[in-house]
Amino acid sequence: MAGGSFRKSLGYALAGLAYTLRTQPNMRFHFGAALVVVAVALLLGVGVRDLLIILFAIALVVIAEMFNTAVETVVDLYTAKYHPLARVAKDVAAGAVLLAALNSVVVGLLVFYPYLHAFVRFWARSWRGGN
Template structure:
């Protein structure tokens, strides 16, 4: 059981470490907090909450994966390599694509309630 609980400890350490060092992750957490407050103010339906929680969770997961890819590449080589750049850029692109999707989802959910 000790190793089971240690795995949670290490996972939380990873979140804290990424949060301290990654500006974009901080931004995602702030936006997530704003969205949660707005969701409470607008009294979202159960399905809307499920969609928002999924989009927030996936966005944070993608940012953590992007960070781990960047760290791994930086660990492997300090030299510039076109494939390393592509790997970092593609991981960042995945975050950007999903961030755009989350904005669209947010507009679909919140715009009718604002109007």
């Protein structure tokens, strides 16, 4: 039955997301940071296009973290002993997360700059008495 297969697949996917959140401190950090970023974006009135760009950057980090977790888990399943190729696999996966996270920082700076600049100018004018 096709509907049952979709439900099972969705259940497995949600279980994978829950596992990653439950066992990976970095994933919890990424989710917390994402909530803060989205809240700030909404408070600053970030436009829909800019919000979509932010959400794509967030999704990229989360996806990279999940692939990193999958790679580390498979490597650990395969061997408990140190192996240079196992180390390479884990390092490359971690490097992907690092690049995704750096990308999200750059995206955040580029997207938020005009909004933060306008916000600071507004408050600076208000503080000086409207001049």
